[in-house]
Amino acid sequence: MRLRRWIAAGAAAAATLAALTVTPATAGRPYDPTAQSLRDLAKRHGLYLGTAVDTAALADAADPRYRELAGSEFSTVTAENEMKWESLEPTRGTYNWAPADQLVAFATAHHQRVRGHVLVWHNQLPAWLTAGVADGSIGTTELRQILRDHITAVVTHFKGRIWQWDVVNEAVSDPWDTPATLHYKGFWAEHLGPGYVADAFRWARAADPKALLFYNDYNIEAFGSGNPANDKTQFVYEMARDLRAQGVPIDGIGSQGHLGTQYGNFDTFGVSEALKKFAGLGLATAFTEVDVRSQLTEGVRAGDSAEINPRLQASAANFSVLMRACLSSPHCLSFTLWGFTDKHSWVPGWFTDPPEGVATVYDENYRPKLAYQELKADLIYSGPPFVLPRVPQQPRR
Numbered sequence: 302m303r304l305r306r307w308i309a310a311g312a313a314a315a316a317t318l319a320a321l322t323v324t325p326a327t328a329g330r331p332y333d334p335t336a337q338s339l340r341d342l343a344k345r346h347g348l349y350l351g352t353a354v355d356t357a358a359l360a361d362a363a364d365p366r367y368r369e370l371a372g373s374e375f376s377t378v379t380a381e382n383e384m385k386w387e388s389l390e391p392t393r394g395t396y397n398w399a400p401a402d403q404l405v406a407f408a409t410a411h412h413q414r415v416r417g418h419v420l421v422w423h424n425q426l427p428a429w430l431t432a433g434v435a436d437g438s439i440g441t442t443e444l445r446q447i448l449r450d451h452i453t454a455v456v457t458h459f460k461g462r463i464w465q466w467d468v469v470n471e472a473v474s475d476p477w478d479t480p481a482t483l484h485y486k487g488f489w490a491e492h493l494g495p496g497y498v499a500d501a502f503r504w505a506r507a508a509d510p511k512a513l514l515f516y517n518d519y520n521i522e523a524f525g526s527g528n529p530a531n532d533k534t535q536f537v538y539e540m541a542r543d544l545r546a547q548g549v550p551i552d553g554i555g556s557q558g559h560l561g562t563q564y565g566n567f568d569t570f571g572v573s574e575a576l577k578k579f580a581g582l583g584l585a586t587a588f589t590e591v592d593v594r595s596q597l598t599e600g601v602r603a604g605d606s607a608e609i610n611p612r613l614q615a616s617a618a619n620f621s622v623l624m625r626a627c628l629s630s631p632h633c634l635s636f637t638l639w640g641f642t643d644k645h646s647w648v649p650g651w652f653t654d655p656p657e658g659v660a661t662v663y664d665e666n667y668r669p670k671l672a673y674q675e676l677k678a679d680l681i682y683s684g685p686p687f688v689l690p691r692v693p694q695q696p697r698r
C-alpha cells in the first residue's frame with residue numbers, strides 16, 4: 302500500500318514536471334498560462350517574483366483586493382518601510398518589532414520568502430541618532446558601536462526568516478552630486494568613512510550565516526562609460542570586486558530598477574550584460590524595487606489617450622527590459638516590484654515637481670495594465686536554450 306502510494310506520488314510528480322515542460326492540461330481543460338499568477342509562472346524559471354508591501358494597505362479591511370493580490374501574485378515580499386531604522390527603533394533602546402513581524406507572518410502564511418530591507422541607509426534614520434551625532438553627544442566610536450548593535454539586533458531578531466538582506470543601501474553618490482566624481486556619500490560615510498560597508502556585511506553575516514547579503518542601489522542597471530569616476534555601475538562593480546577580494550561576505554547586488562519613461566533608459570542586452578558581469582564576481586543579482594514612473598502632464602491628468610498610451614507602452618517596455626535581462630542571467634534570483642498598484646505607490650508622494658505617477662503594473666482600481674501583461678508574456682514565452690533555470694546562491698564566506 303505504502304509502495305503503491307509512493308509510486309502514485311512519483312507518477313504525479315513526473316506528470317507535473319512533464320506538464321510544466323510540455324503542454325500542461327488540467328482535467329481535460331486546456332492549460333491557459335495567461336490565467337496563472339506571476340508567481341507561478343516565475344516559479345517555472347526558479348525565479349521569485351516579489352513586491353514591496355505597504356503594511357497599512359495590507360491591514361485595511363476596506364481594501365481586501367490589496368491583501369488578496371499581495372498574497373496570490375507574489376512569492377517574495379519586502380517591507381516598504383517597517384524594517385527601516387526609524388520604524389524599528391524610534392526610541393533609543395526600544396525596538397518595535399510588531400509591524401515587521403506581522404509582514405513576516407503574512408509571508409509565511411502565503412509561502413513567500415522575505416527580502417529584508419534595510420540595515421544601513423542614510424535615510425529614514427531615527428531622530429535620536431541623527432540629532433545625537435549633530436549635537437556631538439554621540440561620537441565616532443559610539444556611533445560605530447551603535448551601528449554594530451543595530452545590525453546584530455535586527456538580523457538576530459529575524460534570523461532564519463530572511464532570504465536576502467539589503468545590508469547597505471545607496472552608499473554611492475550620483476553624477477549630479479557635489480563633487481561630481483563618484484564617491485561614498487551620506488551620513489555613514491561622512492561619520493565613519495567608507496570602511497563601514499565592509500563592517501556592516503561582516504556584522505550581518507555573524508548574526509545570520511544563512512541569509513544572503515546584498516548591496517542595493519539605483520542607477521546601476523547598465524554600465525556607462527566604464528570609468529568609475531562617473532559610471533555608477535562601474536563604481537559599484539569595483540566596490541563589490543574589492544569587497545570580495547578582501548573576503549567580505551557579500552552575496553549579491555540588488556539593482557533597484559526605479560525607471561522613468563521620460564529617460565532614455567536601457568535595452569535588454571545592456572542590462573543583461575551588467576547582470577552577467579556581477580555574476581562573474583560570484584555574486585547573485587536581483588531587481589529589488591522595480592517601478593517605471595511617468596510625468597502626469599495636463600493631458601495625462603485630463604485622460605487624453607494620446608498622452609497616456611505612449612507612457613503606458615513605454616512603461617511596459619521598461620518592465621519587460623528588466624525582466625528579460627533577469628531571465629537571461631541564471632544568477633538573477635528575484636524580481637521585486639516597488640508596490641504593485643497605482644493606488645499604493647510611493648511615486649506620486651515623492652516626485653511632485655513635475656508630478657509623476659502611474660508607475661506600477663495595476664491601475665488604481667486593480668486592473669492589470671499593459672506592463673502586467675508584458676511581464677506575464679515574458680515569463681510564459683521564454684525558456685531554453687537561452688533562458689535557463691536560476692542557480693540558487695549559497696552564502697559566500
Ligand code: XIL
Pocket residue numbers: 381382470557590647
Ligand atoms: C521609500 C518608500 O516607498 C516610501 O514609502 C518612503 O516614504 C520613502 O522610502 N529606495 C529605497 C526605498 O531603497 O527604501 C525607498 O522607499 C524608495 C527608494
